[in-house]
Amino acid sequence: LAKFPKIRDGDVEDIGKMGLLQGGPKIVPAGMTQKDSQFIESQQFQEEALAGIWGVPLYLANRAGKTSIMGSNLEQQTSGFVRFGLGPYIRTIEDELNDKLFSGTNQFVEFVVEGILRGDSAARASYYQAALGGSGGSGWMTIAEVREKENLPPLVGDEYNRVTRWEMQTNAKQD
Structure with a gap:
């Protein structure tokens, strides 16, 4: 071993030996x-084919390298999967349970999947602002409805359950 050339050390004496x-x-x-x-490649192809058959986005099947996993695209893929991939099964199960029970x-029985479909917090805030009548709109949701969609407890007071924020502000100005 002492006679073995140390080529990696870069000794001038050992170069060429x-x-x-x-x-x-x-x-x-x-x-x-x-x-x-080839075996590994065929396994990956089978996994991607199965994901396609069941409507599962590739990022959920751990094949994100073949798709873009940027924010809005990911959100759209998840939304499509819940609506078109899981939706028919969810409706079938709901119908069966409702008929039998x-x-x-x-x-x-109703499966609530809105939590999965929710956008990011900025998008939800903008939507709820318009829904409550912000920016001069009339609104179409009450504060209680918004809190319910966000899984928050209701506020105490009947005024939160019947009117939109815009109506509350308009009525307050008239008083």
């Missing part, structure tokens, strides 16, 4: 065989 291995060692390639590489009653 060759190291010989004695005793019949085997050279093992550092990497994959072509067969292993709550037929002839005023009760029903």
